[in-house]
Amino acid sequence: MSVVALAGCGSAGPAASGPQGGDGLPDTVRLMVSAPLTGPAAFAGTEAEKGYELAVEEINESGFLGEGVTLEIDVKDTQASVQKAASDFTAAVSDPEVSAVLGSLSSGEAVAQSPIAENQKMPTVYIQAGSPGVVLGDYTYRFPTPMSEYYDVLSTYVEEEGWDSVGVVYAPWIPTLKDVGEVALPAMAEELGMEVTASVATQQTTQDFSAPIEQVLASDPDVVSILQIGPANATAMQQLRQAGYDGPVLGNSSAGAGTLAPAGAAGAGMVWPVDFAPGADDPAVQEFVELYREANDGEDPYPYAAEAYDAVWFVARALKEADSAGREELKDAMATIAAEPWTGALGTDHTFEDNSLVVGGVAVEWDGSQENVLYSAER
Structure with missing residues (x-):
């Protein structure tokens, strides 16, 4: 033992x-x-x-x-x-x-x-x-490697949906989410020819996401991205649905580990990249x-x-x-x-680059009760 x-x-x-x-x-x-x-x-x-x-x-x-x-x-x-x-x-x-x-x-x-x-x-x-x-x-x-390095595994999903624009609600007080919200996601959007219609930062003390959500929805994006930490993702998803948005949502891996469960059906449809999925x-x-x-x-x-x-x-x-x-x-x-x-x-035959293990990423979707693998990055 x-x-x-x-x-x-x-x-x-x-x-x-x-x-x-x-x-x-x-x-x-x-x-x-x-x-x-x-x-x-x-x-x-x-x-x-x-x-x-x-x-x-x-x-x-x-x-x-x-x-x-x-x-x-x-x-x-x-x-x-x-x-x-x-x-x-x-x-x-x-x-x-x-x-x-x-x-x-x-x-x-x-x-x-x-x-x-x-x-x-x-x-x-x-x-x-x-x-x-x-x-x-x-x-x-x-x-x-940081999530920002494999966030673009979602490109395939976004392309298949045919979206032309995205609005973002993100938590810049978390360094990883700041990097995704300000660098990785906009870079992916630019690569796919998408417009970022609005990017609204939240504070560490934010518990009510209604105002930033309304600001993003007012910009009329095709898809919304919610980049919050842990349980805050469930709260933001509930308020996003209450605001009338019923489409898919681009998220981040801290929405995993069951943290979306409290959102119930409102959490369904969030998609995010991970470095590991048990269904791979x-x-x-x-x-x-x-x-x-x-x-x-x-x-x-x-x-x-x-x-x-x-x-x-x-x-x-x-x-x-x-x-x-x-x-x-x-x-x-x-x-x-x-x-x-x-x-x-984390998988077979990965390599290190600058002392970080490089992974291709896996796209997963929350269906309201569990995470499901959509696809893995080609290696």
């Missing part, structure tokens, strides 16, 4: 060099996990935790790291606080027993952690965290889905769990390659692993 440490790392202090390098792994290898388990991104953090723990359990039960070697993770809730995310990271740097960190999936928190990772030479692997300033150098990696026909994906279902009472995994699972396995493979828990040896081994094709929960 996996070992999940719950004790604190201690207060921040002078940076430590981490476990001693040299030949052979110690009996226990420790990683710190930084994740938002409370707050707006908790829906993602709690799903990611399942993936982290599943990978640790599999690694330990299989003896992958060698006879008598156990991998432990120490899970820290960032509590949606950039300050706490940075403080916990600094504490991990100072802990001589921590070999690597699995960084926060929240972009703002990850941006605060990455400079520490590079300056203090702490191997760090992120999931999600799609803004600039996350992957900075040799010590930082990400599963996968890739054999490596299906192997992970089966494993996850067995461990979670038949539940299907969401992308956050798949990304987290792969992130742990990436570190484990690097530990085995290095035959050492030392941070410098691990950093070098991570570069070796990243130079090879990657097969894991």
